[in-house]
Amino acid sequence: MDQAKGLRQIAKTDALARRKAQASPTKKFPRVIAVTSGKGGVGKTNIVGNLAVAMAAKGKRVIIIDADVGLANIDIVFNLRPEYNIRHVVSSEKSLDQVMIKTRHGIGIIPGGSGFADLTQLDEGEKLTLLSEFETLADQADIIFVDTGAGISSNVLYFNAASDECMVVATTEPTSITDAYALMKVMSQKYGSRYFKLIVNMADSEKDAKRVYASLSNALDKFLKNVVLEYTGYIPFDRQLQRAVQKRGLLLDEFPNSMAANALETIASKILNSGDQKRSDGNLTFFMNRVFQAAM
Numbered sequence: 001m002d003q004a005k006g007l008r009q010i011a012k013t014d015a016l017a018r019r020k021a022q023a024s025p026t027k028k029f030p031r032v033i034a035v036t037s038g039k040g041g042v043g044k045t046n047i048v049g050n051l052a053v054a055m056a057a058k059g060k061r062v063i064i065i066d067a068d069v070g071l072a073n074i075d076i077v078f079n080l081r082p083e084y085n086i087r088h089v090v091s092s093e094k095s096l097d098q099v100m101i102k103t104r105h106g107i108g109i110i111p112g113g114s115g116f117a118d119l120t121q122l123d124e125g126e127k128l129t130l131l132s133e134f135e136t137l138a139d140q141a142d143i144i145f146v147d148t149g150a151g152i153s154s155n156v157l158y159f160n161a162a163s164d165e166c167m168v169v170a171t172t173e174p175t176s177i178t179d180a181y182a183l184m185k186v187m188s189q190k191y192g193s194r195y196f197k198l199i200v201n202m203a204d205s206e207k208d209a210k211r212v213y214a215s216l217s218n219a220l221d222k223f224l225k226n227v228v229l230e231y232t233g234y235i236p237f238d239r240q241l242q243r244a245v246q247k248r249g250l251l252l253d254e255f256p257n258s259m260a261a262n263a264l265e266t267i268a269s270k271i272l273n274s275g276d277q278k279r280s281d282g283n284l285t286f287f288m289n290r291v292f293q294a295a296m
């Protein structure tokens with residue numbers, strides 16, 4: 001074997017070994033949790049913001065991706081004014097680190113802007129840029145929340161499909177329940193998603209919340225065999241949350257002893273205690289890679 005060929009061979013096996021090591025089950029990726037809903041305005045953004053604050057207070061490194069291409073609002077909930085967003089990362093003007101804002105809790109916020117608007121329209125170079133930039137998040141977070149838009153638009157579906165866990169938010173309103181069902185139905189039919197978690201928001205009581213859970217899981221049992229919905233918890237309707245929003249603050253900061261704040265703390269602990277429920281399909285590629293796979 002000539003020397004150059006030998007060197008090339010060594011380089012090749014080296015690269016392979018490195019890739020294998022990276023993909024080994026011992027490599028710890030952050031847990032990516034999409035928070036989503038069928039109907040809009042059910043409280044996703046406030047839930048994400050407050051769960052992130054509760055988890056950061058417990059020492060977890062948390063990053064929030066604002067994947068709602070409509071009116072971006074996780075920044076409003078944290079009273080931030082982002083200068084840059086994912087669009088600047090796609091165009092290589094900024095790195096993801098330069099776009100990410102840190103809140104005073106130490107939470108990283110990635111403003112999506114219109115940057116996620118149509119992922120299928122990105123050219124190969126832009127995709128590679130996003131992939132390699134998102135790869136850098138793997139070492140920076142324990143938990144990544146994705147605040148998706150509402151409904152069944154392609155973008156929402158990609159982000160849900162790419163996340164490790166899909167947390168559906170519904171209220172006790174019938175339209176919110178039927179829309180949550182429709183979302184899970186599309187996810188299961190298009191992407192084979194089988195596990196969902198449910199948070200019932202703005203409920204009057206746990207009994208009402210459990211009723212929402214029962215009607216959803218009954219419908220799933222009946223019409224979509226193999227789809228499992230787990231009840232994560234409920235948050236009561238609480239005017240303090242609305243007051244916090246009006247003050248441009250987060251409930252956990254403004255009214256930490258309110259009923260809804262207690263409920264959010266309980267849900268945060270429950271999620272953390274439920275441990276690392278990694279994707280069961282053994283897919284060890286990191287988040288943005290899976291988004292593009294879903295978008296194919």
Ligand SMILES: Nc1ncnc2c1ncn2[C@@H]1O[C@H](COP(=O)(O)OP(=O)(O)OP(=O)(O)O)[C@@H](O)[C@H]1O
Nearest residue numbers: 040041042043044045046150202236237238242245
């Ligand atoms: N537990 C609650 N108690 C009382 N009001 C609530 C509660 N949760 C949310 N709200 C109200 O609902 C509003 C909408 O919440 P939020 O913006 O978090 O919803 P969203 O699902 O992110 O909406 P969108 O679909 O537009 O992104 C809040 O500004 C607040 O007034």
Ligand SMILES: [Mg+2]
Nearest residue numbers: 044045068073
């Ligand atoms: Mg929102």
